[in-house]
Amino acid sequence: MKTDTVSANTTLKLPDLDKVLDTLGAWVLAIVWISPLLFAAWAALQPSGTALGLDFSNPLTFENFVYVWGAVPWGGYFTNTVVLVTLILAGQLVLCTLAGFAFARFEFKGRDTVFILILLQLFILPEVLIVENYAIVSKLGLFDTALGIGLPYMASAFGIFLLRQAFKSVPIELEEAARIEGCSWMGVLWKVYVPAAKPVYLAYALVSIATHWNNFLWPLIVTNSPETRPLTVGLSLFGAPETGVDISVISAATIMTIAPLLMAFLIFQRQFIQAFLRAGIR
Amino acid sequence: MNEMARLQKRRLALYGWMLAAPALALMSLFAFYPAIATFWHSLFSRGTSRRPSVFAGFENYGDLFADPTFWTVATNNLIYAGVTIPVSIIFALVMALWANAHIPARSFVRSAYFTPTILPMIAAANLWLFFYTPDLGVIDQITGFFGASPTNWLGQPETALASVIIVTIWKEAGFFMIFYLAALQTIPPDLREAARIEGAGRWTYTRRVLLPLLMPTTIFVFVNAMINSVKLIDHLFILTKGGPNNASKLILYWIWEMAFAYFDSPHAAAMTILVLLALGLVAVAQFRLVEKRTHYR
Numbered sequence: 001m002k003t004d005t006v007s008a009n010t011t012l013k014l015p016d017l018d019k020v021l022d023t024l025g026a027w028v029l030a031i032v033w034i035s036p037l038l039f040a041a042w043a044a045l046q047p048s049g050t051a052l053g054l055d056f057s058n059p060l061t062f063e064n065f066v067y068v069w070g071a072v073p074w075g076g077y078f079t080n081t082v083v084l085v086t087l088i089l090a091g092q093l094v095l096c097t098l099a100g101f102a103f104a105r106f107e108f109k110g111r112d113t114v115f116i117l118i119l120l121q122l123f124i125l126p127e128v129l130i131v132e133n134y135a136i137v138s139k140l141g142l143f144d145t146a147l148g149i150g151l152p153y154m155a156s157a158f159g160i161f162l163l164r165q166a167f168k169s170v171p172i173e174l175e176e177a178a179r180i181e182g183c184s185w186m187g188v189l190w191k192v193y194v195p196a197a198k199p200v201y202l203a204y205a206l207v208s209i210a211t212h213w214n215n216f217l218w219p220l221i222v223t224n225s226p227e228t229r230p231l232t233v234g235l236s237l238f239g240a241p242e243t244g245v246d247i248s249v250i251s252a253a254t255i256m257t258i259a260p261l262l263m264a265f266l267i268f269q270r271q272f273i274q275a276f277l278r279a280g281i282r
Numbered sequence: 283m284n285e286m287a288r289l290q291k292r293r294l295a296l297y298g299w300m301l302a303a304p305a306l307a308l309m310s311l312f313a314f315y316p317a318i319a320t321f322w323h324s325l326f327s328r329g330t331s332r333r334p335s336v337f338a339g340f341e342n343y344g345d346l347f348a349d350p351t352f353w354t355v356a357t358n359n360l361i362y363a364g365v366t367i368p369v370s371i372i373f374a375l376v377m378a379l380w381a382n383a384h385i386p387a388r389s390f391v392r393s394a395y396f397t398p399t400i401l402p403m404i405a406a407a408n409l410w411l412f413f414y415t416p417d418l419g420v421i422d423q424i425t426g427f428f429g430a431s432p433t434n435w436l437g438q439p440e441t442a443l444a445s446v447i448i449v450t451i452w453k454e455a456g457f458f459m460i461f462y463l464a465a466l467q468t469i470p471p472d473l474r475e476a477a478r479i480e481g482a483g484r485w486t487y488t489r490r491v492l493l494p495l496l497m498p499t500t501i502f503v504f505v506n507a508m509i510n511s512v513k514l515i516d517h518l519f520i521l522t523k524g525g526p527n528n529a530s531k532l533i534l535y536w537i538w539e540m541a542f543a544y545f546d547s548p549h550a551a552a553m554t555i556l557v558l559l560a561l562g563l564v565a566v567a568q569f570r571l572v573e574k575r576t577h578y579r
Contacts, residue, residue: 018484019385026380027387030394033452036409037397039420043412099305106298107291114306116569121313123565127513127534128557131541131550132316132323155308185297214402216516217534221542232402236519247412254408258401265400269393272400273460 044252064252068238073226074256077234084146084219084230085212091154092208093201099155100163101189105175115164121157127217134221148222149230153212162204166197206272213261231257317558324551335548342552351528351536352553358443359533363511366450370507371500373455378462379488399457403516410449411520439529442522446530449517454510458503465499466492505568512557533557 045060068074102108103115126133133152142148170193178188194201216232223229229237235257238250265272324342329335346352381392398406413420416434426432435445469492477487493500515535518524524531524539531539533553541550 019383022380022383023385026383026385026391029377029380030391033456034394034397036406036413036452037401039412040409095305095308098301102298102301106294106301108295108298111298114302117314118309119569120562120565121309123509123561124313124317124558125509125513125561126312128537128554128561129313129316129320130538131547131554132320133312134541135319136311136316151308152312155305155312157309160305210400214400216402216404216519217538220519221538232404232516235402235408236404236516247415250408251412254405258405261400262397265397266393269389273392273396273463 040251041255043248044255046248064248065256068249068253068256072234072238072253074231074234076226077229077231078260080146080228081213081230081232084149085209087146088150088153088212089205089208091150092156092159093205095155096159096163096204097189097194099160100167101193103160103164104167104193118157118160122161126152130218130221133218137222142222144223144225144228146228149219149228150212152218156208159204159208162200163197166200167193170196202271203274210261320551320554320558324548324555326548328546328548338548342548343556345549346552346556351531354528355531355533355536358529358531359511361443362447362450362532363508365447366454366511367504367507370451370455370458371503373451374458374503375462375496377455377459378466381459381463382466395456395459397456398453399460401453403453403514404520406449406453407517407520410445410452410517414445414521436522436530437526439526442526442530446517446521446532449521450510450514453514453517454507458507461499461503462496465496469495501568501571505564508564509561512561 044064045062047061047063099118103111103118137143137148137151140148142151174192174196175188178192183191214232215230216236219230220233220236223233226234235253238253325337325339326335327338327341377395381388381395385391401409411419414435416422416432416437419435421435422430422432433441435441473491474487477491482490512534515532515538518530518532518535522530524535534557537550537553537557540546540553
């Protein structure tokens with residue numbers, strides 16, 4: 001007890017000591033955490049082959065970026081990723097809205113059982129089922145297509161769950177008012193529920209984009225041509241150490257692939273973090 | 283009248299099913315059916331062009347248990363989970379406390395912690411290559427400065443798994459921080475004031491007030507970290523490829539390797555089923571926990 005009182009007194013007398021230590025700790029950790037990125041950015045600007053010397057006297061150069069851009073069809077990969085991410089998001093929004101609406105506002109036999117099955121899917125990861133899903137996608141003739149990569153993710157349990165929660169919190173009076181005005185079920189969904197859940201949609205969209213922009217294992221398995229390959233797979237093929245590409249070049253390629261999302265993050269930082277916050281709260 | 287109401291109810295039920303149907307169909311196709319099909323295929327032997335595959339019962343599972351690689355990989359994954367889960371959670375908590383405190387340059391600190399989260403695992407691995415390269419990498423340059431000899435961090439069995447673990451912690455701690463940050467913002471500042479008046483020091487306050495209040499978040503983060511310890515394996519493709527000599531191989535990477543590098547899908551299927559069983563246990567445990575607290579309706 002006595003020590004507690006003493007420490008309370010010292011915080012009163014020297015309110016800044018704790019704060020100085022906190023600040024120092026927070027900054028050191030922040031610098032450590034960001035350092036891999038900073039080193040890579042710096043290495044990417046070094047003349048090829050010299051980056052690992054940690055010699056800060058070399059002139060900075062963009063030659064690595066020029067070389068990397070010319071060596072691999074990044075433009076194509078970039079387009080593929082954008083198409084893929086858009087396709088998945090569009091599918092998810094439609095399917096999860098309809099299903100979320102069904103589970104939030106309709107009574108039907110077996111609803112709760114089915115909903116538990118859906119929650120279970122949060123744990124049956126698509127990543128784990130690669131063997132069988134590969135066979136299914138091939139049978140459907142979707143191997144090496146954007147649809148083949150995207151389809152397994154479209155009925156997202158997480159999305160259904162989030163939207164169901166959001167729809168449930170909409171006051172029923174709003175729905176009844178729309179009803180009286182003569183709206184059909186689809187009209188109610190579109191005019192009442194979807195606008196009310198706007199922040200959840202935004203959050204979910206950002207999480208989905210970040211997840212699928214970065215996804216790797218499944219696209220690696222179901223693609224085998226530059227026409228469909230997303231950025232991550234392209235980067236992994238390029239960056240494999242046995243290809244003998246040196247670290248400056250790998251860094252340049254890495255920085256180039258992460259730049260779009262990183263820049264979007266820095267610009268929309270606040271919204272991004274808020275989005276993750278919302279989406280994570282169950 | 284009664285008849286009308288019943289009809290109306292049935293119509294609504296039908297409508298509900300129709301709305302849910304597209305999502306349920308896709309989910310059945312890519313989650314439920316494959317889970318069952320995986321189990322079915324795990325019961326058959328590997329077919330070749332000369333010998334078609336035959337029903338083998340649980341032989342594939344027996345093979346797995348008899349294979350020393352299985353035990354290495356399972357142990358690796360247990361270590362991977364056992365280290366990444368608690369360490370990421372502790373880092374996340376500390377980060378959240380700092381990112382929530384009134385310190386200068388707070389938004390820089392927040393972004394620095396969070397940035398790794400938005401990078402692809404493949405890119406993260408590339409960034410870390412720069413640190414781990416023997417002799418010339420950043421770590422060896424620093425340790426070399428103090429006279430240590432160069433270490434092949436990724437190339438020797440003693441350090442390969444640890445190197446992989448560090449990248450995972452770096453990647454996921456900032457993500458978990460966000461959830462703690464959200465929870466911290468819901469805790470009223472009066473509590474801290476009250477604790478101070480009661481003479482509780484900072485550590486007492488953290489341990490007796492903050493941590494219990496953050497418990498629901500910790501459970502959520504814990505479950506996510508557990509799922510990640512199965513899922514986050516992309517960096518192995520760049521850093522170690524599971525080597526040297528399986529020292530850093532994790533289960534999902536092994537499944538991929540069996541199925542797509544050695545074309546031995548029956549054994550990959552058996553391994554998948556074991557993973558699904560483990561994940562199922564986690565799911566059941568979490569549902570029971572959540573049910574106790576009725577966190578959502």
